[in-house]
Amino acid sequence: MDAITSPTRVLETGFNRELARLARRYCELIETHPTHRGVWLARIAELLPRLHAGVSSLVAAEPPPGDRPEPVDLDARFELFSQLRALLADRDAYWLEFDSVAEGMAAMTGSLADDLTDIYCELKHGLTLFELDPNTAMAVWALGYRQHWGQHLVDAERHLARLRAQSQLDL
Numbered sequence: 001m002d003a004i005t006s007p008t009r010v011l012e013t014g015f016n017r018e019l020a021r022l023a024r025r026y027c028e029l030i031e032t033h034p035t036h037r038g039v040w041l042a043r044i045a046e047l048l049p050r051l052h053a054g055v056s057s058l059v060a061a062e063p064p065p066g067d068r069p070e071p072v073d074l075d076a077r078f079e080l081f082s083q084l085r086a087l088l089a090d091r092d093a094y095w096l097e098f099d100s101v102a103e104g105m106a107a108m109t110g111s112l113a114d115d116l117t118d119i120y121c122e123l124k125h126g127l128t129l130f131e132l133d134p135n136t137a138m139a140v141w142a143l144g145y146r147q148h149w150g151q152h153l154v155d156a157e158r159h160l161a162r163l164r165a166q167s168q169l170d171l
Contacts (some may be wrong), residue, residue: 016134019054019141023123023130026051030080030120037087038170044116045160045169051123052153058142072121080120084113091168094159115156122149 026047034040085092094110122144130137145153163169 020130022051027124042169048157055145081113081117084116088113112159115152118149118152
């Protein structure tokens with residue numbers, strides 16, 4: 001049996017496609033203009049743990065030298081962040097572990113809009129790569145997850161779980 005038809009190769013390809021499907025779904029959710037914020041957030045809250053499980057199980061591999069992530073369009077990123085921040089309104093800011101409640105609301109340093117934007121930018125870039133070379137996309141996602149956006153994913157999951165506990169998500 002060669003590498004193309006081996007069960008391991010088929011499993012890897014199926015896994016790659018499933019992770020890309022989840023990433024595509026996440027990007028579609030972020031790109032939509034929800035009519036009901038709580039339902040939209042609930043869908044994101046349901047999807048993030050599935051993405052987290054998939055990407056955290058990727059083997060960390062260095063992408064080929066020419067396949068480094070391209071710089072993010074900072075204007076487009078800021079525009080998306082601003083839209084999400086306005087949409088999330090009072091559900092955006094949250095306390096991080098080291099924040100002091102005594103300092104008041106101005107000291108809140110976590111932003112769900114920032115988390116969702118960073119995750120979106122990383123996944124969207126990987127989806128572009130996925131069309132050309134799924135293995136490179138997986139390596140870029142794994143590396144980016146470990147170096148940067150994995151913390152945004154954890155923070156977003158934690159904040160959404162808090163919102164769910166406070167009945168601010170419609171399930």
